[in-house]
Amino acid sequence: MSSTVLYMSMSLDGFVTGPNDGPTNGLGDGGEQLHEWIFQGTGDHPRDAVGGLGGVNRQVVDEFMTTGAVIAGRGTFEPAEGWGGDHHDGVPVFIFSRNPAPAWAAAWPTVRYTNDLDAAVREAKHAAGDKNVLVHGAGTIVRHALAAGLLDEIQIHLVPILLNDGRRLFEGGIDQRRLERIQVLEGEDGVTHIRYRVRR
């Protein structure tokens, strides 16, 4: 059974970017520190990172790089320059957006823009087979996915920094709910990987 799993690096104060994030400053001021645990000087794409990584952090990256499909918010995908059109291994990438794909992204055969999250999850799970579906995003996509019952698990990479401002992973507009903690891993560099199952 395929599960949708939100994988996000978050500062202790709840941010997934630093302040002043925008088209030319995708992670915001200081936000690159959120992903240092993945990128140990080996490149700027997750697929290049694994070689330089240590034990627990490598295990976590290895896991999310074996997902069978990707669903991402436009606000996460576009500042990351679409990961060059291939998150990993050419798996299908669904982008949740009200707008059509920009030309640079529309040219990639693996990428599809859609404003129908329900259909995207269904297609992504079908494409993933028995692998999981990696979800990347914050704010809007998290709110929609939770409200529609489309998110099965949340994997937080809790990074030991305070960013003060930026984009929050949880921006409000959701129902209160309990989560079920299913795993805690003490990663290197002070990153704590905590996994939750979303209760229905």
Add this chain to the structure above:
Amino acid sequence: MSSTVLYMSMSLDGFVTGPNDGPTNGLGDGGEQLHEWIFQGTGDHPRDAVGGLGGVNRQVVDEFMTTGAVIAGRGTFEPAEGWGGDHHDGVPVFIFSRNPAPAWAAAWPTVRYTNDLDAAVREAKHAAGDKNVLVHGAGTIVRHALAAGLLDEIQIHLVPILLNDGRRLFEGGIDQRRLERIQVLEGEDGVTHIRYRVRR
């Protein structure tokens, strides 16, 4: 050597109360879930909780109940009705506030209101001797304590709930900084106790 340690229960989305918190709704709507890991049906004061607690959560409560002094924000102290004037064992309690103590709190010999956080930390550490100083608060006191270099450690009790709205532990207005993770404990009921040292 005495350290100041911020002990706070926080939801995964960063809140220390639920929405609509106020004088008659101290923890906000749903906020009582933040402290269920402490209060296992044994009373409404931390000193009564220990008997009903299990392994890791009991260890954490035991630890913070052996601190030698307490510093709290007014916004945390007053909704908690001042813990009846005695947080535990009659240790001195310093309340960071611009306002004088209300009559009900001024009557307690162990409680002192002050707007001089630096002096409060100095006196609290002196009173605590070789024990630690427990800090309870959010927003303003956290901002002041971080800015003035008065906070040595942060102990987050990360509760597996989403509260959507309420008071945030970190409300902004702080400098970006890295923390040093020094302990992770998997508590019962899905609470993850993560301890950080604040770098200077």
